[in-house]
Amino acid sequence: DVKVTQSSRYLVKRTGEKVFLECVQDMDHENMFWYRQDPGLGLRLIYFSYDVKMKEKGDIPEGYSVSREKKERFSLILESASTNQTSMYLCASSAQRGGTDTQYFGPGTRLTVL
Amino acid sequence: QKEVEQNSGPLSVPEGAIASLNCTYSDRGSQSFFWYRQYSGKSPELIMSIYSNGDKEDGRFTAQLNKASQYVSLLIRDSQPSDSATYLCAVRGGTSYGKLTFGQGTILTVHP
Numbered sequence: 109d110v111k112v113t114q115s116s117r118y119l120v121k122r123t124g125e126k127v128f129l130e131c132v133q134d135m136d137h138e139n140m141f142w143y144r145q146d147p148g149l150g151l152r153l154i155y156f157s158y159d160v161k162m163k164e165k166g167d168i169p170e171g172y173s174v175s176r177e178k179k180e181r182f183s184l185i186l187e188s189a190s191t192n193q194t195s196m197y198l199c200a201s202s203a204q205r206g207g208t209d210t211q212y213f214g215p216g217t218r219l220t221v222l
Numbered sequence: 223q224k225e226v227e228q229n230s231g232p233l234s235v236p237e238g239a240i241a242s243l244n245c246t247y248s249d250r251g252s253q254s255f256f257w258y259r260q261y262s263g264k265s266p267e268l269i270m271s272i273y274s275n276g277d278k279e280d281g282r283f284t285a286q287l288n289k290a291s292q293y294v295s296l297l298i299r300d301s302q303p304s305d306s307a308t309y310l311c312a313v314r315g316g317t318s319y320g321k322l323t324f325g326q327g328t329i330l331t332v333h334p
Contacts, residue, residue: 139320151266151310151324158319166321198265202320209254209320211312213265 111135112214114199120220127186129217131199138204140182141211142166142174144195151198157182158204189221225249226313228325237334241298245311245325248292254314255287256322257296259307266310270296301332 115130131140141156143166153166155174163174171193175183182201186193196218200211229244243257254273258266270285272278272294278285284297294313298305311325 141321148326150326153321156319156321164319204320208271209314210256210268210271211320211322213267216265 112199112201112212114197114214114217116217117215118218118220120222121186121189122222123190125186125189125221127189127219127221129184129186129197129199129219131182131184131201131214132180133182133201133212133214134180135201135203135212136179137201137212138179139202139209139211140176141200141202142172142182142184143198143200144168145198145216146195154184191221193219194221195219225315225323226311226325228309228311228328230328232329232331234331234333235301237301237303237332239301239332241301241305241330241332243296243298243309243311243328243330245294245296245313246292247294247311247313247323249313249315249323250289250292252289252292252313252315255285255294256312256314257283257285257294258310258312259305260310260327261307269309298330301330303332303334306331 112133142154157176173185199214202211257269260266272285286295308327312322
């Protein structure tokens with residue numbers, strides 16, 4: 109059974125703090141993705157990675173960075189959290205092989221920045 | 223023009239009826255098409271994927287794809303109150319790495 113886990117379900121941080129969100133998948137997937145989801149704006153891609161140490165900017169990368177040192181783990185970093193980064197953050201992963209490219213999502217982290 | 227557009231909701235249907243959800247996309251090179259269901263406060267979960275023109279059925283769900291018209295739909299037969307959720311259409315374009323573009327979602331409510 110596919111499994112994507114995220115380090116926290118709920119997180120409260122203060123403005124200016126450095127925030128780490130971690131995502132782990134156990135499906136040996138090559139691709140991993142970070143999204144944020146806000147009411148009325150849908151799912152927006154922040155960054156994605158197609159291999160270890162490889163990353164590509166998504167649609168809204170400003171204020172975020174990522175790290176992928178191991179295939180199963182993809183971290184999202186908020187260098188200096190701001191209130192407009194309060195959101196639901198979703199991690200997903202997918203395979204590159206076998207003709208199937210379904211993205212599987214983790215449970216999400218609801219981040220509040222005060 | 224948005225890359226992936228879904229019919230505006232919310233959509234309300236009575237229990238037992240057919241719910242019809244529609245999605246259009248702009249990239250003619252799109253390869254893969256997905257429907258996800260998202261309950262309030264939860265993450266999206268895959269319902270159906272479809273890759274070639276025509277219909278694909280899975281239980282009460284049928285996905286329909288028409289690449290010429292750049293249109294994909296999801297039909298839910300015998301709708302149940304437990305089907306009440308937001309339905310997201312997602313499309314993989316001609317680019318690599320499995321990047322998906324999501325529609326804004328359609329809220330479906332099935333009332334008893």
